[in-house]
Amino acid sequence: MATPTKEKIADSAGLSPHHGERDRASAIREAMRPAFLVYVLLSLLAISFVPKLVPSEPSASDSYLFGYNNRAGIILLLLLVAVGVIWTRGLRCLR
DSSP: OOOOOHHHHHHHTTOOTTHHHHHHHHHHHHHHHHHHHHHHHHHHHHHHHGGGGSOOOOOSSHHHHHTOOHHHHHHHHHHHHHHHHHHHTTTOTTO
């Protein structure tokens, strides 16, 4: 009868050499989740209010009447989405 090796015992127990790395990565993802939610909320506020600070050309549109610059809003939206994608690429916090 063959003697089981340490690797086989670890595999049967559900442990692997990378088990600690997965736990650490999971802990980092869980710690970053509230920060990401704050980022999302601040981004929504920024998209709502920052374009009102950018002057726009006169036109016959509702956004001009309310003082909202659509071009600045779209640029800000694309920028914030790109930052969010880069930030969460390794986090997988939305799973």
